[in-house]
Amino acid sequence: MRKSNQHPDIPAPGTGKRGEEGYLGYLLRQAAGAYRHRVERSLADLGVTPPQFATLTMVAAYPGLSNADIARLAMLTPQTVSVIVANLERSGSLVRKPHAIHGRILQLELSESGQALLKTCRGRVHAIEKELTEGLSPEEERTVRRWLVSVATAGGADKD
Numbered sequence: 001m002r003k004s005n006q007h008p009d010i011p012a013p014g015t016g017k018r019g020e021e022g023y024l025g026y027l028l029r030q031a032a033g034a035y036r037h038r039v040e041r042s043l044a045d046l047g048v049t050p051p052q053f054a055t056l057t058m059v060a061a062y063p064g065l066s067n068a069d070i071a072r073l074a075m076l077t078p079q080t081v082s083v084i085v086a087n088l089e090r091s092g093s094l095v096r097k098p099h100a101i102h103g104r105i106l107q108l109e110l111s112e113s114g115q116a117l118l119k120t121c122r123g124r125v126h127a128i129e130k131e132l133t134e135g136l137s138p139e140e141e142r143t144v145r146r147w148l149v150s151v152a153t154a155g156g157a158d159k160d
Contacts, residue, residue, distance in 0.1 A: 028151070035128070042124040046117065047091075051076055053125065055084045056110065056118045059094065064107045093117055 011018050013030060022030075039050045048056075054074035058065060062073070071081040085108065088094040093114030096106040110118060133141050 035132070038128050039125055042128060043121055046120060048117065048121055051080060052084055052088060053118075053121050055081060055088065056093065056114060056121065059108050060110050060115070060118055063109065070108075088114070 013034070017023070017026070018030060036050055039053070043049070043053060051074065054076070055070055058070045058073045062069070065073070067081045067085060068078050070076070070085075071078045074081070076084070085094060089096065092111055094108050095111045095114075097109055098106060136144065
């Protein structure tokens with residue numbers, strides 16, 4: 001018995017307009033969705049979502065960021081980041097510490113357990129990214145990376 005949500009005319013990913021002849025924007029979105037799904041599955045048993053992973057990554061990479069900065073870097077809404085930060089703080093992965101000079105300003109930092117969690121998450125995500133680049137020469141990988149950066153920064157899109 002066929003599932004009710006399947007339609008015989010809809011091509012599988014990688015075929016028809018969902019393949020090489022499809023719109024680039026759609027193909028980028030399709031690829032991003034597939035990547036996110038793989039990351040979700042790989043981090044699920046750790047209780048970490050891709051947005052939480054992005055937040056942990058940004059806090060580790062750029063100490064002293066505000067929630068608004070994290071939201072821009074991680075491409076999340078400020079409201080989402082507020083919830084994520086509160087949950088990561090509650091779980092003990094993030095801590096707020098007073099700024100060295102401006103004591104009233106609280107900065108986010110990874111706790112020891114947050115650092116360990118991020119290390120585990122990074123290992124899993126790096127394994128996925130290694131699979132993505134299998135079969136590409138170093139030059140081909142650089143070309144793909146340059147192209148993706150150019151798409152992301154075209155027309156001032158990086159300023160949003």
